Amino acid sequence: MITHQIYRALRIGIVFLFISGILAPLIYAVWLSFSPDSFLTPPGNEWSLRWYRAFVTDDRWMMALSRSIILGLACACLALFAATTLAYSMERYHFRGKGSLGILVLLPLCIPHAVLGMGLLPLFYISGLWGGMIGLVLVHAMICLPVVYLMVRDKLRRIDPDLEAAARGLGAKPSQVTGRILLPLWGSTLAVGFVAAFAISFNESMVTLFLATPTTETLPAIVWPQLRYAPSPLVAVASVASVIVALVVAMAFGWVVKLVGAKSLTKKG
Amino acid sequence: MKPGPYLLASPAAGLLLGLLICPLLLVFRVSLYQPANGHGFFTPGTWTLANHSSLLENHGIRMVVYTMAFGATVATVNGAISFVLALFLRSLNSSLQNVVFAGITLPKFASVLVILFGLQQLLGDTGPINRLLLASGIITEPLSMIRCFFGALIGEIFLILPYTAILLFAQVMEIDPLLETSARGLGASRWQVFRRITLPLSLPGLVIAFQLGLVWGMGAFLGPLFLGGPENTTLSVEIQRQAFEYSRWPRAAALSVQLIFAIGMGLSIIAFAKSKMTRRLVRGGQ
């Protein structure tokens, strides 16, 4: 019995060590953001919001932050739409070219972002997408596509196709089948997919680095040079801000999903 | 009217063809242009192999080899840690599992740059780890943990590990614990159970984790750039430098093509090794 308890304590200890290890950089960055002076030393007795004030009052940072949020939301919508429709066609139909499409959709995972950026440079240069947000939205959606696709397809695979057939047999039009059966069952995973796409886009820095212009400057695009050449607590603040935004979006979605789910269960007749 | 499969697949297919395949083809084409003469980033309408000439130089070959070695190291270390972690996670109860999952996922909501920034500060010469070690008298000189191979490796693993750990966890959770129990019942030792049951059944996930580690490790840019030393220049770092610091797009594109080929080679080696290994594990060496 005693050895059992020791093992249990040991396990919890290992979990704790592991978690603190993996979270250490993040926590340390947050800690640094409260530094009272311009050096990157963690605040001892004196914590300060000085850098937060500087961040909020700087138009350039705020513009970049709002651009990042808009970009993330737009990208998540597009990626979710593309991934959902693709997952449905891949799971519910047989068609010519299905196999190649299945490989193609995973390809973005295998292409280093530096290579992708290098290809997008001339593409944007030639096609005139340069300097516009639309190009960035499209690229981010493409980058998120495999992850969102794998998530939503995995769930769809576990939804019995006979449920849709049953609904049709009971007289439901395709739109009713989608709205009353498919989406309620698939919805929570779609929401998770949306959040994942937002988080990926919001924090994407590599392609942003290749394609950023002053008119499309996102958060990572400002953090980048600062981090490379002159790290300051302001970078730490920007990091904290990005984490908070991503978490807020995730929680808001979780809340919406819970609400909708509860409503569909309690609704009668 | 019910939309057909092609219509449904078209948004995704459009994104992939337009923003993935098209840029990749452009990379190939740009790598064959002559460099710019005066204005622009390349000379349109020209064909040359000169941009690939770096492959003939010692420096160029070393960079390709280094990139592959870095990718292999990342894949191996990361795969091993992920596998151990996944097996450890499996032995925990579900509430502890959730704690670990939350811990793994949380950093993914933060920008990659935040993690690297934190690591940079933590591991730096004047960072808390070095100060602690110095104060305790274990070392007299600060350990250089960044601006070196170790730093680049740590950085990349921090970025990749959450994905591969979750992937491998899903794989080992599919193994029926009864299989291991019954193997023990048949008289197998713990090591034999691991070697003959757990490992073969985890192999598909392990291979994918290794492949992901290799692809992302070879494409590594941020880790080597922020936490590696000047000698840790991977192809990705060099691509960015050529494209932006020297505005030599054809050269950068040529390096991209080399990187794609290197990754393709790495993946084929894994595929080959996998078929060999599967055969050995299925037939069972003595």
Next chain:
Amino acid sequence: MIPLAQTESLRLAGINFGYGSGHLLRDVSFELPAGKLLTLLGPSGCGKTTLLKLIGGYLKSREGSIHLGGRDVTHIPAEDRGIGMVFQNYALFPHLSARRNVSFGLEVRGVAKSEREQRVERMLHLVGLSPTESDRLPASLSGGQQQRVALARALVFRPDLLLLDEPFANLDRQLRDLLRDELRRLQAETNVTAVMVTHDQEEAMAISDFVGVINEGQLLQIGSPQELYHQPRTPFVARFMGAANILTGSIPGASRENPLMVRPERVLLGEEARLGCWTSTGTVCSTTFLGSDMLVNIATTNGPNLVARIRPSDMLLPGMVVRLGIASDAIWQIPGCDPQGVCP
């Protein structure tokens, strides 16, 4: 085409179906009168579920036509056919309560709320679901209750036709017998035409007005259970409807091309053997105890092995020598071969 009656409800003509070059169904045609229950019987993978899904409109056939109550529904999608279907795994909507599952078909048809509730209540009562059970989610109902919900859901909008895909496959035996009788009662009460699919011949005979035997995508025979049992048209049907002696020689008239069938219960043993037009002696090889009766395998001296059904009290043991005979009216000349071209 095999006509069954005057007031046809369902008529299939020349149905062909297959993916690519493979044929899952070949030239299936039959008619079913209104208010009757037809069971499609066949081994797994024979195409019977495919046929059911074609009738329901979930799949589209390459050739042939489907008429429902005189209306051509061949090109009408499932949602407009007005056919109720009970799926093998019931396909209950997991996020809706049992009651809302039942009312779904009325909701999407835009039936007014008061009428809807009334009809749902009546139907739930008819299948025997209590109000507390009706408010639960399908996952918290037992298999039998889920089956009742599925039935109620398929019947509540008064379909012209009810389709049932192996409705009793996931239930234990006792419950299966109970629900089988209930299905029969419900079908009679609602007077709905029904087509059921099963691989269990006992179930098919117990419940159906008509049975159709399918093998390898072909409808081999369709008729009353008695007809199929006593007058099978091919050796496959003969065997699938129950234990059968298929004789290809040694008895006058039997040959490879013209096999004869004798059911085990029509094989005469002992004293009665004298009454047969064909008699022989044989040695008991093995016996199989079935409870109410017993099957014995007998090697005859001048012919094939025969299986006979006897009362357990007859006490035949392996090694015993018995006289046996077959009366002329017990012999059925099987008129056709199985379509695969292989005769026994």
